[in-house]
Amino acid sequence: MNPVASTTDSLADLVAGRREDILRRWRARLEPSPPGMAEELQERLQGMLKLVDALVLVLRQGTVEAWTQGAFWSHAREIGLRRFRSGARVDTLVQEYGLLREIILEVLDASQQPLRTDELRMLWRALDRSLTEAVAHYVQQHEQALRSRELRLQEILDHAPAAIYAKDALGRYLFINRPFEAISGHERASVLGRSDFELFAQETAERFRLNDRRVLAARAPLVFDEEVLQPDGPHLYHTMKFPLPSVAEGEPWALCGVSTDITATRTLRQERDEAREQLQRVLTQLPSCCGPSTRRACSRSSRARACRPRPCPPR
Structure with missing residues (x-):
């Protein structure tokens, strides 16, 4: 100029x-x-x-x-x-x-x-x-750079398989990803700034809040199994929550949670336990003269239910 x-x-x-x-x-x-x-x-x-x-x-x-x-x-x-x-x-x-x-x-x-x-x-x-x-x-x-980084971070976390969220010390949601929307049944815009008591049933919200307080009091990560009732039935989430301390004072000002749906795993475990119990009942009903090898053969056979005791050999 x-x-x-x-x-x-x-x-x-x-x-x-x-x-x-x-x-x-x-x-x-x-x-x-x-x-x-x-x-x-x-x-x-x-x-x-x-x-x-x-x-x-x-x-x-x-x-x-x-x-x-x-x-x-x-x-x-x-x-x-x-x-x-x-x-x-x-x-x-x-x-x-x-x-x-x-x-x-x-x-x-x-x-x-x-x-x-x-x-x-x-x-x-x-x-x-x-x-x-x-x-x-x-x-x-x-501000433009911050918004761009936030959008990229949100996009990454939205594709995570687990629900990821953050709450302030009063229990109000500061951040959620897309999988959390499925848990709460609400879109992101209607979740932010609200508490669990505004999103979930009373009993569920009280359990969430109790676990949050335990994390803030311990100032350390804690792991919980938290159940949430959803339209297709109850879902079990394996959840790790950890505090977010402030830089200046070190006091937790918020907490973050990562919740993984383990409902299918629990169902498979229950089915496995039930099958094992049923097999054990079948085995206990077999005659005592059938030795362990005979019992195993009967259990593996498709005709296990039709297995008949063989005469005991003469002494």
């Missing part, structure tokens, strides 16, 4: 004439850049140079309000975007603007030229507006 012809004197010409000095001082006061970051540093310097030229342009036009269109502040949005992409924190961006303000003050003081108050006020307002635009764009990019 090249400053346009001056319609006022002094401050605009002073800043324009010292722009290289301002940039050199700003560069000298930055924290040392890690090796291999020369390209990023050059981008930061170029961004500050565009910012100084924009300030000069505002001073020469005579009002900040004249630049209400977003296109004029594209330099600021570019600064915010580049600082976000470089991985810098937003407070680093604010510090860089603050450093530029200090250096401009130093240059103005060193010039020993009389400055008009209205021009100084306009300069600081323009600098504040540029900072606001840069931070706003940084935050916007940050």
